Amino acid sequence: MNLSLPREGIDVYHSASQRARVGTEAWGAANFFCPSCDSPKLDSAPRGTPAIDYVCPRCTQSFQLKSQSRPFGRRIVDSVYSEMRRAILESRAPNLYVMHYDRTGWSVRTVILIPHFAFALSCIERRSPLTATARRAGWIGCNILLSQIPDDARIPVIASGLVRPASAVRGDYLRLRPLENFKAEARGWTLDVLHAVRSLGRQEFSLADVYARENSLAALHPDNRHIRPKIRQQLQILRDMGLLAFLSPGRYRLL
Ligand SMILES: [Zn+2]
Numbered sequence: 001m002n003l004s005l006p007r008e009g010i011d012v013y014h015s016a017s018q019r020a021r022v023g024t025e026a027w028g029a030a031n032f033f034c035p036s037c038d039s040p041k042l043d044s045a046p047r048g049t050p051a052i053d054y055v056c057p058r059c060t061q062s063f064q065l066k067s068q069s070r071p072f073g074r075r076i077v078d079s080v081y082s083e084m085r086r087a088i089l090e091s092r093a094p095n096l097y098v099m100h101y102d103r104t105g106w107s108v109r110t111v112i113l114i115p116h117f118a119f120a121l122s123c124i125e126r127r128s129p130l131t132a133t134a135r136r137a138g139w140i141g142c143n144i145l146l147s148q149i150p151d152d153a154r155i156p157v158i159a160s161g162l163v164r165p166a167s168a169v170r171g172d173y174l175r176l177r178p179l180e181n182f183k184a185e186a187r188g189w190t191l192d193v194l195h196a197v198r199s200l201g202r203q204e205f206s207l208a209d210v211y212a213r214e215n216s217l218a219a220l221h222p223d224n225r226h227i228r229p230k231i232r233q234q235l236q237i238l239r240d241m242g243l244l245a246f247l248s249p250g251r252y253r254l255l
Contacts, residue, residue, distance in 0.1 A: 120188030
């Protein structure tokens with residue numbers, strides 16, 4: 001995998017952001033592969049396809065690319081809030097490749113893949129409407145909260161210039177794939193409890209440790225007043241997915 005961004009055809013664009021969009025999209029068309037099947041290539045989506053930049057020619061999975069010249073922080077800017085919200089609820093959000101590129105060296109530094117089934121409503125944040133003086137006054141965008149997506153679902157593809165084998169990326173993707181069959185609300189619970197468990201920062205943990213995150217889980221799911229039973233149910237689902245093991249009553253280990 002060549003990490004240099006292509007320079008062909010970008011000179012006609014005057015703004016740095018347009019050059020970056022064209023360069024990073026062209027790089028993706030040459031280098032991105034499908035994590036869901038064994039296709040080594042993705043096709044560019046027809047120009048103007050909303051929220052989709054690539055489509056797998058074998059399994060028809062869709063992909064979006066978000067690139068930025070800054071290292072990743074807590075959030076990345078996405079597009080229209082209402083559309084992303086609806087896409088998550090209807091389980092048709094695209095897979096997301098997120099790229100950090102070096103604008104000076106014109107090369108790719110880091111790429112992560114977020115599977116489409118890893119998006120829950122708790123991962124997006126509504127932005128303030130654009131002010132009346134803006135060209136698109138009243139337009140409401142959203143942020144994707146990277147900090148709210150479990151580590152398992154932020155799959156490294158290129159880490160600080162080092163390329164992981166496609167087989168490792170596909171393995172990580174397939175591990176979470178059972179989530180594909182869950183409805184958005186159920187998937188949100190599973191992902192939020194997984195995130196809570198990962199954020200404990202320990203391989204082994206107790207039920208009491210997860211209960212200590214009860215308030216933050218309640219804040220993400222204000223309509224549910226039975227948080228503790230929900231936590232226990234989700235720990236079982238995570239066990240059934242092979243992401244953690246039950247050691248003894250109330251004791252667990254991440255796998
Ligand atoms: Zn595919």
